[in-house]
Amino acid sequence: MHVDAPREALIESLDHDGRGVARVDGKTVFIEGALPGERVEFVSYRVKPKFELADVTRIVAPSAQRVAPPCVLFGECGGCSMQHLEPSAQLAAKQRVLENALWHLARVKADVLYPVISGAPWGYRFRARLSVRQVPSKGGVRIGFHQRRSSHIVDMRSCPVLPTHVSVLLPALRDLVTALSVADRLPQIEVAVGEGLTVLVFRHLEPLTAADKDHLRAFAESHGVQVWLQPFGPDSASRLHPVKAPGLAYTLPEFGVSMAFRPTDFTQVNMGINRLLMRRAMLLLDPRPGERIADLFCGLGNFSLPIARLGATVVGVEGSDALVRRAAENAAANGLAERSEFHAANLFEATEDSLAALGRLDKLLIDPPREGAIAVVKALGADSPRRVVYVSCNPATLARDAAVLVHEKGYRLKGAGIANMFPQTSHVESIALFERD
Template identity: 60%
Template sequence: MQNPIATIESLDQEGRGVAHVEGKVIFIEGALIGEKVAYTSYRKKPSYEFARIERIVKESSSRVKPKCVHFGMCGGCAMQHLEFSAQVAVKQRVLEDGLWHIAKVKPESMLPPVYGPAWGYRHRARLRARYVPGKGGVLVGFNEKHSSFVAHLKGCEVLPPHISALIVPLQELVMQLSIRDRMPQIEVAVGDDISVLVFRILEPVSPSDEALLHAFGNRHRVQIWLQSKGPETATPLYPLDAPELTYSLPEFDLVYPFMPTEFTQVNPRINQILVRRALALLAPQSNERIVDLFCGLGNFTLPIARCGAQVLGLEGSASLVRRARQNAERNGLTQQTEFRDVDLFEITPEELAALGRFDKWLIDPPRDGALEVIKALPDDGGNRPARIVYVSCNPATLARDAGVLVQAKGYHLVACGVVNMFPHTAHVESVAIFEL
């Protein structure tokens, strides 16, 4: 029996080709827009199927050879087979389609997409480690595609080269440890002056383990941390006199110390451009009061304050609020900033009103979006901000929230555009500006 053939119409939010065959939607891994492919379905539902390519009948001119030899097996990347600029165009289409299909909202204009380095960009990563005797030892890397198994990697093209080069040595190191089957994860944090590896341990390390970890840190010039339980238990092991872990926003003369387990953007080059764009859209003035919602450790709060505005940063994590205050003090901005621990997923209109009036908002929520805080805005009156800049990591929740802002709160979606924070993945980061 011959494999069915489909023509790919678009890509979905996971980077899969989308086709329609006999009234059903077929999601085909590895297929690109405009291609005609023969496929085999591996999961069937009444209205849709998931499938894999068996043969490309007509190839897209945007198809390229993946740089990584592990592409297709490793679950870390989904789009290395698509030319780099075409990846950004696909993400822009995903953003526009989401706004229209979910919220029936169209931006008045599209912002130019933000590009950055295509390879070696990922300064934050969570690598899995697993002792697999049947495969000859320890595996360190990302999960295999559609699997809980760890991919057998020799390197990773999206990690900085000096971190990619550690994957095989890490496999050899963990194999030598007495707790090799009790060390499930290695978190990577690359800063301005130091790279940190946080080993998640389910049992204490032995003196001989410590000696091996010390030697690894010396040989590869990384700082070793151990984490026994939650992120707050991460502590440095060796060397204790390593440089401080920081990232910088040179344009605003800002330096941010951070713990290796605290949230920071994975792509520091793109983060610098994203902050620049968001601040240009927000246009903070010295006589304005601005709120930064989901402020984290102050990534946007401090640049807004550096422009002269008074800024209130709101964040649900008490530890990140403490870090934001420390960063404000480190950068001489305590007089222009205030930070509060607030659960923005449960905020009421009364609680929002009690914070006072703000001239402008900046919102940078997690994937769940900012629905409750947007719903808490008054439907009319003078207490609404004249301008809202929304930085999103999920086009679906941005579209949902944009629908509320436009249809219930009276805002216009002035412009939006994608920010290619995660090249070669289907992840869509974006920034949008709303005005009354």
Template identity: 65%
Template sequence: MPIGKVVSLDHEARGIVREDGKAIFVDGALPGETVDYASFRRKPKYELAHLVRVVKPSVARVEPACEHFGICGGCAMQHMEPSAQIAAKQRVLEDSLWHIGRVRAATILPPIHGAPWGYRHRARLGVRKVESRGGMLIGFHEWRSSYIADIRSCRVLPPHVSDLLMPLRELVGGLSIADRLPQIEVAVGEHCTTLVFRILQALTVSDEKAVRAFADRHDVVVYLQPSGPDSARRFHPLPGPRLSYTLPEFDLELDFRPTDFTQVNHAVNRVMVRRALRLLDPQPGERIADMFCGLGNFTLPIARSGASVVGIEGSPALVARGREAAIANGLGERVDFGVANLFECTEQSLARLGRFDKMLIDPPREGAVELCKALGDDAPGRLVYVSCNPATLARDAGVLCSLKGYRLAAAGIVNMFPHTAHVESIALFERA
């Protein structure tokens, strides 16, 4: 049985052992540990391995709080003390910036973090009827598997949502379309909790009665989604409470649909928006761009500062809701939303938007490399980049710093997803 010393974590929270120039990625191992491992996949330059035994444990190793950890794939780092998780993610960010982008931040920002449990206000739960395992299963996928984990509670979901897992099993198991309902999406707002049932077949009259009774009994709002995300429609109650989240520091409330993209962790999102605004430092009279603006999570706080904001987003539906939110919050005159595919941005298409004093970029995991390449000689003097993927942030930072005359003034992590390997971050670029 091979034995090795773990030197670091990779971006999937696997421990890295180095032997004879080869990297061995060991599930469940922590930096500083000596471990026995068993490889299950061998390649010329690396191996994938299971942890067999911890010979010498790390001081950061703790007992996972969830009984399903190690089987359920929703979390990857519960065996690591929370502050150590944050330090590991900071290292992933710094390593990515240097090894991919060849840049280092002049200042490392303090990490943004919040409560480690009950934070997940959005979740996509798989549903599968498996008679050999007792009937309905509802939860996240098993670790590195397409199977649904047999979970009866979840510590990262808000307690009232975790308490719904077993009643949902009973409800779905009793529907005529139990094997035609593959997914339930959860969205928790300020005034209600919504469940979106992805249905591949229409409910019967009896099914509808059971779903209405469930919604009333558990005080939730149910949507039915017969096809794509835009097909989701409120089913019960009609009418019902609004689905929204708030940014109290900026006196803002934004309505959203349960299938819209919004940040998972409401508390951390509020701190992240505050940090982004402090780094951007919007001033009255400035013209500022918010690229990949979504519903206006950053757009409306920037507008509240007195600046004029142009929010650009690829989804017409999100842009429409952003406009509605701006008007509802009394900011309609300061915000101009537009639809554009920023993944196909060119210097000419960007120039048509006019000159900006500052810019905020909040792209999906693919990053914003075409937008960064399109910045011209009159590019904004200050740029704040909010990232959900350290690798694409690092790539784009390399473009900004090597080709566009920026320096990476500051960067730090945002622990939006405690106990997972997911690394969100925020960076400030300044132009000479």
């Protein structure tokens, strides 16, 4: 709900959520839909003593970098926040978010800014969680992402960030769910795309009838996808149809490895960017025969296997027992079991002793979730690895951890740069190299 009449402002920059930033009457105003250099009219929907949150109501003087969003749902759907900004300008804005976080939060500047890792701006999203809701007053079943600033579901009939073959399934999925007896007890459909294979995981809160399963099997046959069912948590997911079929996998051709995964496992959303990010990470880490390298928050072995393929021994650590098993299986399937070992441990509770228990380490790669790796960096002792490659999905926690590495542990930030893992969004993925003498 908006709380004031329209006012006018000049936009100075973008914040980490892709909102325009303006100074009005001594306060910072974050204006959704506004771009740097624009003069806009806005109305605030939240007013605090030191800042306001607002929406654009009119573009008075548009930026030369403003483009027409190709998706008719842009502005309503919460899946994208930057479709109105020219793609190369999105990259520049994200690079500034990274630089600003490092400087303002950590008082750290990189010696070198790496070239941006970028790829296709559309059709990149190989992983997606589609929410499902039955809304009789709105025409029945809705399938899509959440609306911006809302728990309501956008009625998506197509989506340009999904692969085309998935996007075109959305109307048929809506018809399928409508025909099920549990249409009002089916909260989400997980989409996972691998090499030549697409899996749809239907989360259902009540048992399916025989007729429901027949509908799902027919959908799988007619659209060439695998259908899985998930009655409880992620580990309960199992294939419904076809009963016997290949599993999901993605490849890293440059390193000659194939990574098998379950549709509910965590994997990178953007496979093309993941390959390019892997190349950058291996160049910075420079694994060599005879070295022993830790891969912390290793998941199913995304970085571990290339490290081992380049000749080093890798020690992978991950909090999930299931992912640790998957990483070990992937190493064995790729002939890398002898140069890899994997352990389950809670790295958010890492200590100097728990890191020392991993044995001698020549180098370290860290790829944490959004919470970052503060316990890990604080636990690095005097004999910790000289080189640390840090892959981050949150500039704020990267900056926080960089402050510890640089100001307390004696590392230097040799370089940093972004990888555009989520085009059309404000999400900033980055990679940084820390070294010490």
